[in-house]
Amino acid sequence: MARDPSTWSIILGPPGTGKTTTILNLIELEMENGTPPDRIGYFAFSKKASEEGRERTLERFGLTSKDVPNFRTLHSLCYRMLGLSKTSVMQPSDYREFNDIMGMRLTGTMELEEGSISMLSKDDRLRFVEGLSRLRCVNLREQWHQHYDEDINWHALERYQKGLMRFKESRGLYDFTDMLDLCVQKEIAPKLEVMFVDEAQDLSPLQWRLVELLAENTERVYIAGDDDQAIFRWAGADVDHLVGISRGNARVLEQSYRIPRSVHKVADSVIRRVKTRTDKIWNAREHEGQVISEASFEHVDVSKGDWLILSRSNYLLNEIDAHCRSLGVYFERKGSPSISEKKVKAVQFWERLRKGETLYPEDALLAVSYIKGSKKKIFETMDKTEFLTLAEVQEKAEIGEPKIWHDMFTALTPTERSYILSMLRSGEKITKKPRIKLSTIHSAKGGEATNVMLLTDIPYRTWKSYEKTPDDDTRVFYVGLTRAKENLHIIQPSTNKYFPI
Numbered sequence: 001m002a003r004d005p006s007t008w009s010i011i012l013g014p015p016g017t018g019k020t021t022t023i024l025n026l027i028e029l030e031m032e033n034g035t036p037p038d039r040i041g042y043f044a045f046s047k048k049a050s051e052e053g054r055e056r057t058l059e060r061f062g063l064t065s066k067d068v069p070n071f072r073t074l075h076s077l078c079y080r081m082l083g084l085s086k087t088s089v090m091q092p093s094d095y096r097e098f099n100d101i102m103g104m105r106l107t108g109t110m111e112l113e114e115g116s117i118s119m120l121s122k123d124d125r126l127r128f129v130e131g132l133s134r135l136r137c138v139n140l141r142e143q144w145h146q147h148y149d150e151d152i153n154w155h156a157l158e159r160y161q162k163g164l165m166r167f168k169e170s171r172g173l174y175d176f177t178d179m180l181d182l183c184v185q186k187e188i189a190p191k192l193e194v195m196f197v198d199e200a201q202d203l204s205p206l207q208w209r210l211v212e213l214l215a216e217n218t219e220r221v222y223i224a225g226d227d228d229q230a231i232f233r234w235a236g237a238d239v240d241h242l243v244g245i246s247r248g249n250a251r252v253l254e255q256s257y258r259i260p261r262s263v264h265k266v267a268d269s270v271i272r273r274v275k276t277r278t279d280k281i282w283n284a285r286e287h288e289g290q291v292i293s294e295a296s297f298e299h300v301d302v303s304k305g306d307w308l309i310l311s312r313s314n315y316l317l318n319e320i321d322a323h324c325r326s327l328g329v330y331f332e333r334k335g336s337p338s339i340s341e342k343k344v345k346a347v348q349f350w351e352r353l354r355k356g357e358t359l360y361p362e363d364a365l366l367a368v369s370y371i372k373g374s375k376k377k378i379f380e381t382m383d384k385t386e387f388l389t390l391a392e393v394q395e396k397a398e399i400g401e402p403k404i405w406h407d408m409f410t411a412l413t414p415t416e417r418s419y420i421l422s423m424l425r426s427g428e429k430i431t432k433k434p435r436i437k438l439s440t441i442h443s444a445k446g447g448e449a450t451n452v453m454l455l456t457d458i459p460y461r462t463w464k465s466y467e468k469t470p471d472d473d474t475r476v477f478y479v480g481l482t483r484a485k486e487n488l489h490i491i492q493p494s495t496n497k498y499f500p501i
Contacts, residue, residue: 002195002221005212010242010250011224014282015267015482016258016448019224020049023196024056026222030194037063041070041192041214043077045199045207048446050076053198070190074207078179081188090168090175099123102163125152126160134177135204135236177206184209192218200225204236227278228271231442231476239276246278254282258448260289263488267481270501274471290487300453300489302329303426307436308449310480312458312473312499317438320455324436328422330429331436334443339419343412344430346370347420350405358387368397370411441480452484455491456498463497473499 002008013019023042030040042057044050054071057063070077079089095106104123129152133143144157168174174182183189184206195218197203197211202225215221223245230239259267264284271277294300297309297320309331311317317333324331324338331338349359349367359367365379374397394402402408406417423430437449458466458473466473477499481488490501 002215002218003212005215005245006249008215008221008223008245008249010246011222011253012246012250012278012280013224013226013253014228014256014280015226015479016256016285017253017282018255018257019226019253020053020056020198022253023053023198023222023224024060026196027057028061031061035193037061037067038069039191039193040068041077041190041195041218042068043070043072043074043195043197043211043214045073045202047073047076049199053196070192074210075176075179077190078183078188078210081183081190082174082179084174084179088172088174090173094167094171094173098164098167101167102160104160123160126157127164129157130161130164131175131177132236134181135206136238137205137209180206180210184213187213189214189217194218194220194222196222196224198224200242201227201230201239202232202237203241205238205241206236208238208241228274228280228475229445229479229482231445231472231479233472243276243278250278252280252282256282256284258485259284259482260287260484260486261285262289262291263481263484266291266488266490266501267478270474270481271478273474276471287486289484292487292489294489294491296494297453297455297491298323300491302327302436302451302453305435305451306449307451307453308444308447308483309436309438309453309455310441310444310483311439311455312441312462312476314440316455316457316459317440320438324438325419326422328419328424328426328428329436330423330431330434331438332434333438337434339416339423341430341432342366343370343416344420344423347405347409347424350408353390353393354402354404356390358389359393360384361386361388364388364393364397368393368399370409371397371399372410374399441476444483445479448483448485450484450486451489452480452487453489453491454480454501456501457493457495458497458499460497466499477501 011019011022013022027040027042031037042050042053044053050071050073054065054068057068057071058065098104099106105121106123106127107121129143129147130140133140136143140157140161141154144152144154168178192214195214200223203211223242225242227239227243227246230237230242233239256264261284302324309317309320314334321333346366346369349363353359353367361379361382361384365376368374368376376397378396390402399408406421409417439447462473
């Protein structure tokens with residue numbers, strides 16, 4: 001069994017070098033050599049990565065989910081090995097009950113997409129620090145000392161820890177970190193012939209202990225990741241562990257299929273500032289691309305092509321959000337489109353009626369949905385193949401004299417009407433997946449676009465942290481730079497707190 005990390009195969013995949021494809025090729029080789037799919041483990045840090053690995057494997061090899069029971073996140077693996085059910089796991093409702101008992105205001109969920117705990121409520125920060133101490137395998141006081149500048153009260157933190165332990169014990173509940181800890185303590189692990197661990201740069205010390213336990217029951221171990229893209233140290237990731245086991249024992253994927261030469265040159269100069277890393281030589285693709293420095297985001301033409309617009313913090317995107325709306329471009333932010341597709345289609349259907357075209361009842365229903373006081377139910381009972389004229393829709397919906405849409409659609413806000421009008425003027429197409437995405441760098445990890453716009457301003461707290469430990473944010477901006485497939489637009493800072501590129 002692969003107890004000794006020196007026997008593990010380490011795969012380091014710089015941006016766009018096809019790390020997941022490399023793993024799939026190795027899985028294919030394993031199956032060709034007779035390894036049963038259910039004796040292959042593929043574990044990833046995030047649910048997104050584990051699902052991608054599983055789905056690509058199922059599609060490539062014609063398997064079903066039952067064939068690959070060990071393709072999952074480490075948390076999911078522990079959940080299954082411990083035989084837990086949903087009722088055994090802390091849910092938002094349990095946190096609400098705990099809130100009432102403790103007199104706290106925990107939300108039960110934490111979105112930490114900005115690489116900081118500063119955006120959390122006071123009580124959610126207690127939860128974060130307590131959980132971090134367990135993930136990092138350090139005692140609570142030591143973890144608290146490292147967050148003293150976050151204005152976290154020690155007695156409140158200690159009270160939270162003790163209260164949570166009592167609450168979970170009395171109800172037989174576990175949180176995600178408990179699952180990892182229990183599997184390590186009880187030494188529960190499936191018997192595998194080969195194991196692949198992806199996103200290894202994001203594993204915490206507790207997760208590394210679990211990986212070591214799994215390796216003791218596995219014949220061959222592959223560890224894949226990239227220490228240069230380790231942007232979750234603030235959340236407990238132990239990138240130094242990956243750097244340590246990579247020394248003299250790593251295969252570097254040398255060819256990027258994403259990054260053009262000009263972007264590679266800038267990204268390489270940035271990442272070489274990091275003091276503790278595994279040096280890698282990798283090649284850009286045979287395309288020059290462009291790196292353009294812009295004084296302001298307003299100077300960048302985003303009217304065509306697909307875009308990732310990235311910043312270090314979500315609030316820094318607010319001005320760009322407003323700018324995109326004024327231009328009439330369709331975009332996505334935090335997983336939501338800038339306006340509902342239904343609202344734009346309603347406008348389009350209404351104007352088609354006004355031009356003399358006919359609509360099916362379901363389209364007519366949508367066309368009158370944002371006209372206040374309109375009757376809608378009649379369209380639901382009509383023959384779906386029937387054609388309706390404007391006069392017929394007007395009569396059935398009882399809407400009075402039909403006017404241009406922005407005078408009729410009073411159920412839309414003035415801001416929505418103004419935005420849709422801008423979109424129609426610019427000729428913007430509404431698609432299922434907006435061609436422009438506004439995102440923090442943390443949320444965009446793993447993503448890519450033909451065009452990337454990168455803001456260099458950083459929040460005050462991040463800037464103070466960058467002054468003390470520059471490596472972490474250097475990696476973050478390296479990840480941002482390396483999302484670009486063709487053109488990289490670097491926006492010069494508007495304040496004196498920024499990341500220098």
